[in-house]
Amino acid sequence: MINENLDIYLQALNSANSGIIITDNLQPDNPIIYCNSAFEKISGYSTDEIIGHNCRFLQAQDRSQAERQLLKDSIREGKECKVEIRNYRKNGQLFWNELLISPVKNEEGLVTHFIGVQHDVTERKRVEYELREEKTYIEEKVRERTKEIMVKEAFLSSIIQTVRESLLVLDSNYVVLSANNHFLSTFKVTQEETVGKVLFELGNHQWDIDPLKDLLTKILPTNNPVTDYEVEHHFQHIGKKVMLLNAYRIELEGQYKDRILIAIEDITEKKELDRRKDDFLSIASHELKTPLTTIKSLIQLLQRMDPAKNPEKFTTSLDKVSVYIEKLNKLISKLLDTSKIHSGNIELHMEPFEIDKTVQDAIDNLSVAIPGHHISFSGCTNATVIGDEMQILQVINNLISNAIKYAPGSKNVEVYINNVGNFVKISVKDYGMGINHQDKIKIFERFFRASDIQKKYPGLGIGLYVSHEIVVNHKGTLWVESEIGEGSTFNFTLPIMKNNNYG
Template sequence: MILIVDDTPENLISLKRVLETHNFEIDTASSGEEALKKVLRNEYVLIILDVQMPGMDGFEVAEAISGYSKAKETAIIFLSAVNTELKFITKGYLSGGLDYITKPVDMSVLLLKVKTFYRIYEQNRKLIDIQKALLDEIEFRRQAERKKDEFISIASHELKTPLTSVKGYMQLLERSIDKGDTETLKKHLGKAQVQLEKLHDLIADLLDISKIESGKLKFNKRYFYIDELLDSVIDIIHQSSPEFKIIRNGTVAREVYADEMRIEQVVINFLTNAIKYSPGTSEIHINLNNKGDKVYLGVKDFGIGIAPEQQKCVFDKFYRVEETAIHFQGLGIGLYISAEIIRRHGGEVGVKSKLDEGSEFYFLLPADSGSETD
């Protein structure tokens, strides 16, 4: 948009009419004071500014505009019928003007200059957009590289921990065998088995990440009942965390068409996270119901909760909430994998949470996703 500033109404009307016939959007001001108010409210590509005006003259207006951060890139053309000497033209450029035209104005010359400034403005805007895109890409790549390095470090630690434990239990087993201590032998075998299961889960997650990124995560879909799946999952969770009471709310009578093993993987991930991040509690709720043509399944805990600004990131790859990363182990990829599984079924995932009150991680799954691409 162009702002024309002139205290003579005839000049405003004639300039406005000519520029509007060439499809320029025009605004006007009849004094320097009015012009400054408009510059504060609006953004202008170009200001055509009369020099000789009562009150603030054009030079004073230009100097004031140069102090506005939002108007620093705005081009100014001075128009003057009186101040045509070199010293005034020089003052115009020093005040921030990019051009100085003496009256009477040659409209063809003015139009050419206006079009030139607009073209420069458009080119500058494109360059700024390109620069911003490049900076965003660089920032994304720096952050991605940092996250990758953090993940490698965390993964190395997480994989090493169960391996070290298994190695220690194997040494203890050797001693127990030599002593013929059967009870201790069984105890050490059980603990080694737990660590091997952890190692298996970590490796499975890493393989899933690789499959997701290479587009090779396959699904074997069939019809099954979510309620029956939950029976199996709850049994699994009770074996590893018998102290937690899992309460089921609602039911879904119809079958869903999906990869049962992968959906089970998601539910187990939600439940194990709920237990992990709910120290000092002993109850988890599973909420299940129909939402139109989709099935809603939510796992609600009463644990530490998640801050609002972090909730949008919890399904990102390698994301770990900083405060919890210190206290809780994990690779930060379980929720990412879960989200990818649900999204590739044509569903959606989300979380509802309040700090210190708990979280409900949920998914909405199409009951019949047979038309989705496997």
């Protein structure tokens, strides 16, 4: 009877138009343990990608909102709270979320869970903005607009919105008259924050860029178009952007200097991909060449040596050859893993196994191999998962090894395992240098290595990529939480086997 009632309640929650989540306040970082279908639709994430996260992940890098502190204070005090907060869907699209959180207390008055109810109020915000704009537009229209100019500007606006490139239209004083949707999406801004503002003052003067000023104030007044003008700039919320600018003066009513059209092509990813490929080829050739050179030297030495006269030195040299061949073999295996994953040919040998024991075995083996570090293990799931145990072991080894490698000033690594809904969650925490936001976005991409990491530590930038793809192929998620100077926590989830079968 209880199970029937529970099924009815869950069906009711999934039928609701409001997004609903439940978090476990008794677990570290208050993770989400349930979400309904409406929340998946609002956020763009699937249940598998949501479970185990703290709900702040929806704010992405937009962390300066005062509402975040209100929510944090209310959760700490176990109080109800209602806010309107900027959130971001999985595809990066901004939406406004009306969020109500309510505490759930047990018989002793302890807050055990929080229930969050979400409403997407983006459309309401848009309508409010459009009403304000419409009022202003009508007032200005009477004073300064003629029907002919309105038609021309409407025609120009329709062209701008259909182009899959960031476009801005400025007046002669560099005030933004129009910004297309691609510009708003790329630079994470709204019409209200852009239109009617001086270009150089946008985003708290983020567009006050000297090369851009030179382009607009020195080059364009000659009435010659500017093509493929490269500008690199670091924006506060979205990081570094490399842009190709094309700018033209548009003649209206027989006058020049009336309108300026700027087309902005974001080539940041292309530049970054080219850099990564060059870095990878350079590092890979070095990593392969080093053991090969050593092996070659040792073999030449063995060829000149008489084993009967110096057997001990001969044996020692052979042992060194074996060590370097094994190192070379591991490096080639990593490259083959990457190639198989990228081509979709990775093989999974799916069998049930006890995840607690697998994690403990990995820690025991690494503790023997690296005796100078203390790897603590806490939590218990008693769960069985279906998967390729060797590949999951590879993920755990990689995360713990990275925690040791990138925290040279600390000897402690913490591993925690617990149940979150129908998943197990494994967390590996270090006390190292931390990871900045821009690097967190790309850290699981193939061949990516942060510039400061690359200078200090050797590597190919494929370990986290391989780990991420293994977890995804096991229908789990892998993510990182980190702040510069405060260490990093890598988390991943795996679905728990249901009813002791493979279904």
